[in-house]
Amino acid sequence: MPIAWADTPEVLPRPDFHFKGKVGKTYKESDPPEFPQPAQAPKGAPNIVLIMLDDTGFGQYATFGGGIPSPTLDKLAAEGLKYNRFHTTALCSPTRAALLTGRNHHSAATGVITEAATGYDGYTSIIPRSAGSIAEVLRQNGYMTAWVGKNHNTPAWETSAVGPFDRWANGLGFDYFYGFNAGDMNHWDPLLFENRNLVPRSDDPDYHLTEDLADRAIDWVRRSTSISPDKPFFLYVAPGANHSPHHAPEAWINKFKGQFDQGWDAYREATLERQLKLGVVPKGTKLTQRSEGLPAWDSLNADQKRLYARMMEVFAGYAAHVDHHMGRVIDAVKKTPNADNTIFIYIVGDNGASAEGGLEGSLNENLFFNGFPEKWQDNIKHIDELGGPKWFNHFPSAWAHAMSTPFQWTKQVASHFGGTRNPMIISWPQKIKDQGGLRSQFLHVIDIVPTLYEATGVTPPKELNGVAQKPLEGFSFLQTFTDKNAPETHKTQYFEVLVNRGMYHDGWMASSRSFVPWEPTRGAFDPLTAKWELYNIEEDFSQSEDLAQKHPEKLKELEAMFWEQAEKYSVLPLDWRATVRLNAELQGRPSLAGKRDQYVYYEGQVALPDGASPPVLNKSFSVTMNLDIPENGAEGMIFTHGGLTGGYGIYMRGGKAHFVYNMLAIDRYTVSSDVLPKGRVELVMDLEYLGKEGERGKPANVTLLVNGKKVGEGKLPKTVPLQFSLGEGVDVGTDNGSAIDFTYELPFSFTGKIEKVTVDLKD
Template identity: 70%
Template sequence: MPAKLPVAETPEILPRPDFHFTGQVGRTFKDSDPATFPQPVQPSKGAPNIVLILLDDVGFGQFSTFGGGVPSPTMDRLAKEGLRYNYFHTTALCSPTRAAIITGRNHHSASFAGITEAATGFDGYTCILPRNCGTVAEVLRQNGYMTAWIGKNHNTPTWETSAAGPFDRWANGLGFDYFYGFNSGDMNHWHPLLFENHNLVPASDDPDYHLTEDLADKAIRWVRQVKSIAPDKPYFLYVAPGATHAPHQAPQSWIDQFKGKFDMGWDAYREQTLERQKKLGVVPKDTLLTERSKGLPAWDGLNADQKRLYARMMEVFAAYGAQVDAAMGRVIDAVKELPDADNTIIIYVAGDNGSSAEGGLEGSLNENLFFNGFPEKWEDNLKAIDDLGGPKHFNHFPSAWAHAMNTPFQWTKQVASHFGGTRNPMIISWPDKIEDKGGLRDQFLHVIDIVPTLYEVCGITQPREINGVQQKPIEGVSFAATFTDGKVQSKRKTQYFELGVNRGLYHEGWMASAPSFIPWNPNRDENWDPDQQVWELYKLDEDFSQARDLASLHPDKLRELQDLWWVEAAKYNVLPLDWRGTIRMNAELMGRPSMVGKRTKATYYEGMVALPGAACLPMLNKSWTITAEIDVPDDKAEGMIVTQGGSEGGYGLYLREGKPVFVYNYLGMERPTFTADAPLPKGKSKLVVDFKYDGGGMGKGGAVTLKAGGKTIAQGRLERTVPIQFAIFEGLDIGMDTGSAVDFTYPMPFKFNGKIERVEVEVKPGK
């Protein structure tokens, strides 16, 4: 029989009281009792090590362990020694799922109804993690664990991600002793902006650098280091790589392995995947393949060039996924070499939501176009087919491939009403405790159930107070019993779903689903009426894939679940419903907090790098002026003076061969460039870029004038400008270019070889 789980014996109030010497104290140490020291907190006897892996934007039918076409030997290995869960659910979007997985509360309860870049001022929508939702890392840390977070952090408010902090909602402030990763939803895998704890990490000079491998290396380094120092102390390692979220970027050697393997197209892929899923037993034998979601094209209706382009995009995506699973395998190998390896629980969650349809119907070379509300044309993307996956593009495959990755379900990421958006594979390995090697579990679970499960297996009492703050009750329920009993009934009877008014409710085997907006169109009608939403009804024990809508046959049951949805929504801060799209990405229009405040001028100095966009003056949809005071060493001076953004959008002012250059990157589609005819003379110079906005709405054009010493040296027009955001994750740099290049005509980091006295940016609201 397997050993029993640790008995909960930890305090309900954290931290523990300060140490107080209770012996006799005399006039001197000679007539006092022997001194004693406060001892380190000891974890519960038998408490396991924990490795939590959370991949990004993964569909149920993506990886081979669950029948998909992307090989996943690491998942296979863990599944053979552990358990597969095929009824595990997420929230349909990254930040919400990530808030839920570290707090054990529903995403609205934890104030994460959406991504941090789209926060609003309602309780469930601020994206400010409440202090009454203490994290699992904070609780484990105060109960004797070593803790680390490696990879993606998308749970810090955007306006708090600059060097000015505050840092209490960075990973280190959320209970993690060590952090190495990035503070955004997307990240360029060739030229990332990374932080180690609170410090910006210098760009790598390795020509073969790739973020996925770097994150695996850092996870291995940390866990080896701490176990070498404290072999008897348990650890919690949370690894959240950026794959397979856009941009889909992978080494060419990985991409080449998939050449021709997806020429069958997305419709045939779905059919083949379902057959594999049935053979593996991860879906019931009678599972039906749902219809292609409304609006997605049939593969057979495409022309030859479209098929060639889209197949290549899928090859890149498959390479990206295969690489991350292999990298996680290196982490697992390192873990299994450590002391107490068999008492390590490994939770491998394949996706924080379903596969992403944000590449649009025709695929994308720059996902920032989606967030600015613009579709792309396949004819333009075809020209870049040989560069896909490399550093030049922020590419993303078409929506129909995302739908195929979610086989056998309907819909995709963002659609919380259906399992294409919310059902993700989960694998759990724990050699010391799990005897049913290779077993399958079909209890209905939600991501909020992981925290209470960890508390139970670690022998931890759920704290009612942390750091002086009364805690909101954990809303998840433990599924630890499933480790030893495959037939145990699920404790979860009800679970609401909501994201962008895509709504759903699970209750005692039934699922009511109400889709609203299609995920590949970011533009929403503000006059849309949620009361006109059409609800569907499914009986899950007879219909694993949500293929048979029973709404017309059971109207009373549907009405019951609709009413219950509103009860749950009121209970968990889901209200008010908010379906606005790209407009929520504009911090200025939404009135989100900002380090800028109401200032219209800001002065920056050399050495300021990676200042997040949320901490920069808002330069969109208005006039502005950049003034740079520099000292030029000679008439061949080179380097970046000021830039904001990167390859997916932004601007840059730099010198090349002594000549001032201003470039405006319009979302990677065009880069109007204004270059002086002659180099600047040696010595001090004042460069001015003045932009006069045409006005008349968002994204309009305007006149650009470049001056040196008060004289015009270049001028022209921008016919259109970025309306919502310059870039997804890149900010402002002075004296060099971090992250990716705003254009591809200079070598990174293009450090200025002169001296920059100051750079002033002034915005002129109103036009």
């Protein structure tokens, strides 16, 4: 099956063109001209459609025994192959870096999400040039390339309008990009970029991000294949679903009304029964015990059950919705020229289902990342608004565990398959004839790149853009496409995220869990004395029986192997700190905000990411706005930082200035002024932080001044301690993304003139 690597060089880019014929004094005395030709893909090279969902458990979709219908996955699986022993890293940025480079996530410097990066080789979040992406290699070998959806692999401090852009999607080898540069995004009011350009807000009242991303992917495929039908393409689609916020159209949510009233324990039992019947888990697979700390469904009261069942209905609608729209993309590709020679790779999750909603579920995921627990008694008050534009909602941790049936644990827990084992489906109509077949070889996300290189006939370069390349660390599994019994090529694989560790070797798995993902704050921990478990996964598919006591020597062998792998692949030093790493200022990460005390912005400055915005948390600061208010008055947003999940804004309405502080969507505090005069006005918002040095999230006093005169004051009982938002920063003169509060309609552009806005840090 492999195409010969006859004409694909090991050094890219190719040398500059040089005419080799005779050149005389005129063209009449010269050999005929030869124009440099574009790079050609190997003859017969297939198209590639790579889809990766977010935060999805093994037992979530019906194709693998779950309770959420998945007709797109069903159809693709019936046409191709299901893989039931495919593994991710247990976290999004690391999995995606490994997927694109074919190297382990620490080798690709992405041992954790970009917002929690530290200054060690395996954790900078800066993918090294020595680990070039497959997109860049394919592009230089004649492929058209596009990335639609989530990009969580650009360092947070490089996502502003001034770049640098060499680590945006376009700089990673994709000719076209449409999506967002963040870990998650508001699906009703997203901040999107087309290549490097901010996308204007949609005026469609029924807009939803997933549908938009599908439309863009379809549009790119149709345009590209119309222009160059003989040129192969690589399309990477990474929708934000099923990551929080769980935002879905109400009609999709209502399809699942009452379907999860039986609770998560019954769901797990029913799912395993379906999995066994489908054959996606082997006979004898056992249901693991409910992970430590998660409540039994029967222990809940009636109101808790009602709330949590509704949260699951919302999630199910969200998950079914993305399956539908990915189906639209696949169907569109199937109508293009050469469709039969297209490899469809559908990876059902970049990690297991997310437990970051906490034990009681969440109205705003950012509360978790700021270390605030939520109470069901508060959340149930908003049960009818879940899934809509008012909240950044997330279901309880126990539902995440149920979505990962039959395994233990969830996203973030790299030690166990609940965090790392994701379904994968591959179809290639021209080559794969075992339609509906099952493959059970041990695979890892780093195996995708070498498999695609072998399938396309493209040589993995030894040098790319002047930089010597690290060897690929994955292994091709191309032979499994045509041979059910193909030998296993991936024998050894380490796992590590936030010191949740695993070591696989020849059918055995050692597992050491550090912390549970629903605990945002973490105390003392010693990885050198942490407990290890041992599983024979050739006989125990679900990791249900710990054999550490029976086979101590095997466990010791695997633990020693982990430390060897950790040193080899830049996993060290181990770091178990959690939410505190999300604060860039505390960690000393690079920032365009720098160490300045003053920041000056002008009207039209929009979508400045949080990582490049003034670091105003846990300190006193002022915002000075020099305005020109016309005789007929003005209204609209003057300055805002953050959005739905947290932040603050200063706007005018009814002739008055209003300062709104969004305390992580749970509380919003407003301080309003007297009526402002017309003409040139200096409006100042002064925030006096009342905490001592090192104290986070303490109260603050707010004063509004107009032309030096106090016109309003109030007190904030508490403030945001660690971050306003994962995806939104500063806007001047308008409000891009989501709103600070719900008293105005976006984009709420200011109708006066803004000369400048100055932010001064007081501490």
